Amino acid sequence: MNVRSKAWKLLMIGGLGASLLAGCGSKEEAASPDAKNAEVKKEGFPIVEAPLKMTMMAPDTGVQNWEDMVVLKEMEKLTNISFEYKNAPKDSFETKKNLVFASEDYPDVFYAAGLTPSEQLKYGEQGVLLPLEDLIDEYAPNFKALMDEYPDVRKSITAPDGHIYSLPVIEFSQHWYRNPLWYNGSYLEALGIDKLPETTEELYTYLKRVKEEDPNGNGKADEIPISSVTTPAANIRDIRTWMLGAFGIYEETLFVDDNDVVRYSPIEEGYKEYLKYMNRLWTDDLLDHESFSQTAEQKQAKGESNQLGLFSAWHAYQLLGTEASDKDPMFLPVHAENVEKAAIAKNGGIKTGAFAITKTNPNPAASMRWADYLYSYEGSVLFNKGPEGTLWEYTNKEDHTKKAIPAPDGKDSEEIRSTLTPNYGIPAPTILTDEVNKGLTTEFDEWVNNETQTKLLDNGARVPFPALFLTVEEQSEINSLNSDLSTYVKQMEAKFITGAESVDGGWDAYVDTLKKMGAERVAEINQGAYDRWKAN
Amino acid sequence: MAKAIANPIRESKGDKIFLGFTYAYLCVALVVVLYPLIYILSASISNPTAVNTGEMWLFPKEITFAGYELVFNNPAIWNGYLNTIIYTVLGTALNLAVTLPAAYALSRSDFVGRGWFMGFILLTMFFNGGLVPTYLVVKNLGLVNTMGALILPVAASVWNIVVARTFFQSTIPKELQEAAHIDGCTNLRLFWKIVLPLSAPIIAVMALFYGVGHWNSYFSSLIYLNSESKYPLQMVLRQILVLQEMSAETTGAAMNADTAALMSSKAETASLIKYGVIVVSTLPIIAVYPFLQRYFVQGVMIGSVKG
Numbered sequence: 001m002n003v004r005s006k007a008w009k010l011l012m013i014g015g016l017g018a019s020l021l022a023g024c025g026s027k028e029e030a031a032s033p034d035a036k037n038a039e040v041k042k043e044g045f046p047i048v049e050a051p052l053k054m055t056m057m058a059p060d061t062g063v064q065n066w067e068d069m070v071v072l073k074e075m076e077k078l079t080n081i082s083f084e085y086k087n088a089p090k091d092s093f094e095t096k097k098n099l100v101f102a103s104e105d106y107p108d109v110f111y112a113a114g115l116t117p118s119e120q121l122k123y124g125e126q127g128v129l130l131p132l133e134d135l136i137d138e139y140a141p142n143f144k145a146l147m148d149e150y151p152d153v154r155k156s157i158t159a160p161d162g163h164i165y166s167l168p169v170i171e172f173s174q175h176w177y178r179n180p181l182w183y184n185g186s187y188l189e190a191l192g193i194d195k196l197p198e199t200t201e202e203l204y205t206y207l208k209r210v211k212e213e214d215p216n217g218n219g220k221a222d223e224i225p226i227s228s229v230t231t232p233a234a235n236i237r238d239i240r241t242w243m244l245g246a247f248g249i250y251e252e253t254l255f256v257d258d259n260d261v262v263r264y265s266p267i268e269e270g271y272k273e274y275l276k277y278m279n280r281l282w283t284d285d286l287l288d289h290e291s292f293s294q295t296a297e298q299k300q301a302k303g304e305s306n307q308l309g310l311f312s313a314w315h316a317y318q319l320l321g322t323e324a325s326d327k328d329p330m331f332l333p334v335h336a337e338n339v340e341k342a343a344i345a346k347n348g349g350i351k352t353g354a355f356a357i358t359k360t361n362p363n364p365a366a367s368m369r370w371a372d373y374l375y376s377y378e379g380s381v382l383f384n385k386g387p388e389g390t391l392w393e394y395t396n397k398e399d400h401t402k403k404a405i406p407a408p409d410g411k412d413s414e415e416i417r418s419t420l421t422p423n424y425g426i427p428a429p430t431i432l433t434d435e436v437n438k439g440l441t442t443e444f445d446e447w448v449n450n451e452t453q454t455k456l457l458d459n460g461a462r463v464p465f466p467a468l469f470l471t472v473e474e475q476s477e478i479n480s481l482n483s484d485l486s487t488y489v490k491q492m493e494a495k496f497i498t499g500a501e502s503v504d505g506g507w508d509a510y511v512d513t514l515k516k517m518g519a520e521r522v523a524e525i526n527q528g529a530y531d532r533w534k535a536n
Numbered sequence: 537m538a539k540a541i542a543n544p545i546r547e548s549k550g551d552k553i554f555l556g557f558t559y560a561y562l563c564v565a566l567v568v569v570l571y572p573l574i575y576i577l578s579a580s581i582s583n584p585t586a587v588n589t590g591e592m593w594l595f596p597k598e599i600t601f602a603g604y605e606l607v608f609n610n611p612a613i614w615n616g617y618l619n620t621i622i623y624t625v626l627g628t629a630l631n632l633a634v635t636l637p638a639a640y641a642l643s644r645s646d647f648v649g650r651g652w653f654m655g656f657i658l659l660t661m662f663f664n665g666g667l668v669p670t671y672l673v674v675k676n677l678g679l680v681n682t683m684g685a686l687i688l689p690v691a692a693s694v695w696n697i698v699v700a701r702t703f704f705q706s707t708i709p710k711e712l713q714e715a716a717h718i719d720g721c722t723n724l725r726l727f728w729k730i731v732l733p734l735s736a737p738i739i740a741v742m743a744l745f746y747g748v749g750h751w752n753s754y755f756s757s758l759i760y761l762n763s764e765s766k767y768p769l770q771m772v773l774r775q776i777l778v779l780q781e782m783s784a785e786t787t788g789a790a791m792n793a794d795t796a797a798l799m800s801s802k803a804e805t806a807s808l809i810k811y812g813v814i815v816v817s818t819l820p821i822i823a824v825y826p827f828l829q830r831y832f833v834q835g836v837m838i839g840s841v842k843g
Contacts, residue, residue, distance in 0.1 A: 062612075062775035065764055086762045089775055099759065102668040105675055297807050301588030414798040425799065 040365040042139065046080035047369045053082050054362065057100065057107035059114075059426050060087035064419040071421040074387055081370050083109075090426060101128070108361040109371075112426040115166050115353030117159070117468075118475040124165040125472070130357045130364055131163035139365050140372035142379075143167065146431065155536045156350045156467040160529075167355040167371055168467075171432040175452055175461065177251075177345035178241045181331035182316035187215040187223075187309050188329070196332045200246050200277055203334045207286040210309035225309040226281065227288035229296050235493050236291050238312035245343040246334045247273040250464035253486075254526055255343075260534065262465075262527040264519045266489045267511050273336060275496040275503045282497050292494055315448065324444040330451040333459060344461035352467060355429035375431050383430055385440070386420040392440060401439040465526075468533040474525050481518040488517065580604070580811035584804065587811075603812035606805060613813065615765065616772035619683075623768055624750040627687045631746040632739065634692045639700030640727055645710070661694045667759070674760060685760035686753070686768070696745055703738040704731065740831035744824075751821055773813050776806055 039048055058066070066072060066085040076082045086107050088096035097113060100106060101123060115129075123129045136144055147154040150170075157164050183196065187210055197203040207225035209215075216223060228236035240252055247270035249255065249263075256262050265271055281287040290298065302308055303319035313319035316328035333342035355371050357364050373379040377400070385392055385402075391413050392402045407413035418424040441449070470478060492510055495501040547555070574594065579587045583598035591597055607613055641647055642654055665673070670689070679685040708731055716726045732739070754770035761767060767775075 060764075062764065087764075088762070089758070089771075091774075092758050096759070099668065099671055103672050103675065105671075105680075295588075297584075297588045298590075300804075301585045304585050305589060412798060418798065 040139065040363065040369060042369075043141070045078050047366050048080050048363070051080050051082065052363055052366055053084065054108035054367065055086055056083040056109050056111050057086045057088070057097070057113065058111040058422065059090040059093035061090050061418070061425045063424065066422060069420060069422060070387060070390070071382055071423075074382065075370075075373075079366075079370055079373070081366055106358040106360045108358060109367050110166075110356040110358070112354055112422070112428040113356065114351075114427050115356055117352060117470060118472065118479075120165040120353060120356070121159050121161070121469065121472050121475070124159060124163055125161065128359055129165045130359060130361070131165060132167070132357065132368065133158075133164045135357075135364055135368040136164065136372075139368040140375075142372050142376040146170070146375055152348075152466070153350055155533055156348075157352050158536065159469050160471045160532065165356060166353045167375075167429045169351040169354045169427045169429060170375075171347070171349050173432050173434045173437060174349070175346055175457060177347045177461075177464070179238060179312045179314050180452075180456075181239060181242050181310055181312050182319075182328050183331060184215075184306070184309050184311075184320070185316070185325070185327035185329065186306070189327075190215040190217060196329060197334055198332065200334050200336045203246075204280070204286070207281065207309060208284070211284075211286055215309070216306045222307055223309060224288045224302060224307050225286040227294075227299055227302060227308050227311055228291040229294055229299050230292045235490055236497075239310075241345055242312075242331060242333060243278060244271070244274050245345065246277070246336050246339065247271070248335075248339045248343050249274065250343045250345050250462075254523070255345075255464040256466075256530055260530070262523050262530050264514075264523040266485075266493075267514050267519050270339070272503060272507050275493065275507075277336070278497045279499055279503055283499060287497075292498070324442075326444065326447045330448075330455050332455045341460065343464075344456050344459055345464045346456070346461035348463040348467055350467050351427055354427050371429060374429050377435065380431050380433070380436050383421055383423045383428065384432060384436055386417055390420065391417060395439060399438075400435050403439055466530070466533055468529050470525065470529050474529065478522060478525055481522050484517050485514065485519060485522065488513065576811050576814055580815050584807040588807065600808075603808045603810075604816075606809045607812045607816055610776075610809075612764070612767075612772050612775075613769070613816075616767055616769035617817075619766060620751060620769040622683065623686050623753075624747050627690070627750040628743055628747045630687060630691050631693070631696075632742055635696050635700055635742055635746075636732070636735075636739070637727065638692065639697045640704050640731055642697070643701045643704035643708070644713075657694055657697065671759060680760055681762045681766070683766060686750075686756050689756070690749075690753075693746070693749075696742055700738050700742060703735065708734060737831040740828050744828045747824075748821060769817050773817060776813065777810060 039050065041047060041049075060066065066083075066087060072083070093113075097115075101119075106128060115123075120129060124131065136147075153168065153170065154164075157166065157168050159165055188194075188196075191206075191209050191213060193206065197206050210223050210225040211221070214221065214223065226239065228239045230236055234240075234252065237252070244250075244252060244265070249265050249268055249270045252265055254262060254264060278287060282289070288294075288302075299308075299311070300319060303311060303313070304321035306320065308319070310331065311319055315324065317324050320328070333344050335342040355374075357367050361367055374383055381388075388394065390405070391407065392404050395401050395403045404413065407416050422428060423430060492501070492506075496503050496506065496510075571594075578592060578594060578596040580603055581599050581601060582592045582596045583600055584603075586592040586597040638657075642650060642657075644650070647653075664670070674680060674685055674689055677688075679688060712730065713726060716730055721730075752770060754768065754774055757766070757768050757771045761771075
């Protein structure tokens with residue numbers, strides 16, 4: 001008995017020691033929550049007279065330590081605000097973000113965090129994320145002007161409770177919703193095609209000819225007319241948007257039609273036509289039979305050995321492993337015979353959740369002014385192009401025309417850029433306009449822009465569904481519905497296309513099942529949110 | 537070969553058939569184990585396009601050492617290597633310092649409260665705090681973003697303590713301990729001078745278990761570390777491979793043609809060094825294994841069979 005109580009004592013002492021240790025860790029947090037807001041200048045730099053240090057959480061692509069990034073150092077000099085960076089690798093950023101929220105170990109600001117609308121609402125309502133609208137009014141002249149100029153920005157970032165919890169990524173110079181499809185130019189030449197297919201039937205003929213006429217001229221029937229990859233998130237997504245468009249469907253899950261009615265794509269009649277068409281491509285061996293299993297690298301390898309006739313890529317030459325050229329034309333969206341014109345999806349250009357301020361922030365006003373600079377022309381150029389004189393210089397400062405400076409030692413200038421600035425491969429808070437790139441585009445870029453303009457934008461490309469908020473309850477209902485729906489849709493899509501189930505025979509049962517799983521409810525909830533957004 | 541060693545009694549037909557099957561089975565097992573090793577070795581010196589198209593399936597095609605060049609010229613990999621060695625050496629040393637005394641103490645039948653302590657320790661095998669509470673503990677101990685975060689929280693593994701305890705129980709006879717005590721030996725000295733020298737197999741096994749664990753671990757560095765300079769090798773590898781997965785579609789970032797072009801070229805580099813990096817990072821473990829293997833079999837067996 002005596003010994004037992006000794007053991008207890010030991011345990012208690014141990015526990016006491018641990019709690020003492022625990023006390024040490026949390027000291028730093030309470031360091032400077034004093035009302036220093038008064039010292040923040042409303043205009044001009046530096047933002048604060050006395051140096052201010054905060055913590056920033058951001059995803060990291062692992063190219064360069066953020067402490068060593070020239071752009072961030074410049075920013076520190078300019079504003080007198082420095083950051084301690086809490087980076088997490090980009091691919092595991094979600095995990096770390098959840099951990100941070102769950103453990104209440106908040107950074108002072110989130111940068112490029114990709115906070116989802118539901119996270120913004122949830123943590124906004126809990127008071128973890130600060131409402132920004134008053135700060136924007138007072139301390140963010142650039143961003144405010146931007147919202148006045150583009151009402152859609154304000155609409156899209158305002159939560160249903162009327163607050164703004166995050167600043168967005170705005171890209172008005174990028175119109176693609178998905179990577180475009182590209183034709184293999186050498187195939188077109190070999191087959192003597194000078195007019196791109198405009199209907200699904202013409203496209204079928206092209207693919208068939210690729211299959212049968214040996215356009216790569218190696219004497220082997222190794223051509224793959226169209227190839228795609230499947231990720232855990234979605235089947236053959238890279239080509240699907242374009243194929244669905246032929247049957248009047250803008251996007252694979254949700255879109256709003258021309259009469260402001262929200263549609264759930266997988267139960268639409270056009271979706272059935274799409275499945276039939278794809279099934280036909282599959283049965284005739286025109287759609288790569290590895291489309292549901294291969295990785296992006298495997299597709300890349302096929303591209304490099306010149307086996308593909310039509311494929312998705314950022315630029316065709318990147319997949320074919322050739323030099324940039326205007327020989328590989330962009331896919332002109334085709335349409336089915338009974339559909340008047342193809343539905344073409346366009347990038348909305350607004351993505352919320354890029355920048356947020358938390359309740360531990362010692363000086364929200366200063367943080368807001370810091371972020372506001374990112375939405376000015378100068379800030380955008382600094383963060384997206386690097387400081388003047390490293391990779392570019394002005395030829396005409398008045399109208400913002402620039403010219404590129406070749407990178408030293410024959411290095412890739414983009415490679416160097418990725419070490420200068422954090423805005424590389426992450427959804428960073430910024431605004432990208434054509435003005436930022438003025439003078440820096442190459443002839444090839446111009447050609448691509450022209451292809452985009454004539455083939456997509458001029459043919460009526462539009463945003464399939466605006467960026468909008470659902471309430472917390474709506475979001476949780478959607479989440480639970482979607483977890484069943486998307487799995488089932490994904491499974492059935494593969495079955496229909498590969499012919500494991502016949503489209504004609506199985507369609508009605510499939511639609512019934514989806515309806516039972518709440519497909520219509522998903523559309524209904526989003527309809528409500530869309531109407532709110534529209535009325536805002 | 538088998539004949540030379542085999543006993544003079546002639547094998548029956550049944551035995552021969554059995555032997556034949558055994559060899560056939562072992563050959564299949566050998567192929568299954570060996571194939572991935574050869575594949576990775578070959579892939580590491582082949583042209584990545586050949587690997588991805590499936591042209592390279594056993595022997596290297598279009599041999600190139602560019603992948604290894606990139607690996608050896610990448611400072612992040614070397615830094616990661618150094619960190620991993622630090623984590624593995626320090627971590628394993630601490631693991632042994634904690635596990636062996638704990639296991640020995642728990643193996644002694646005259647240890648008062650043994651069952652009680654053992655119960656407590658075993659409890660943690662079945663219940664644990666989960667990710668967030670553990671993170672909070674580590675954070676409140678001030679260990680976040682320190683090297684300690686990768687070493688201290690995993691200082692003891694219950695499973696290994698149990699294995700070591702069983703070893704001590706079955707190999708160190710109680711009489712030995714009594715004899716030592718009669719000669720005036722203290723417990724500490726007994727452990728240090730008598731028990732440990734007799735326990736080489738279990739020390740080797742524990743070192744291997746823990747060492748491999750440290751070498752391969754990346755999850756805790758993912759959770760606890762913020763700065764790249766402290767990343768272990770596995771984490772650096774992960775990042776390199778993840779860059780490969782990154783494409784215009786998946787980033788959700790503001791993109792432009794240059795970024796897309798760089799990502800696409802990065803993807804090629806990554807597929808080139810992927811296998812090289814796997815070889816470089818597993819080589820040390822493979823090299824150490826044969827030397828410890830002798831103890832390995834012995835140690836685990838002794839721990840499990842009482843005799």
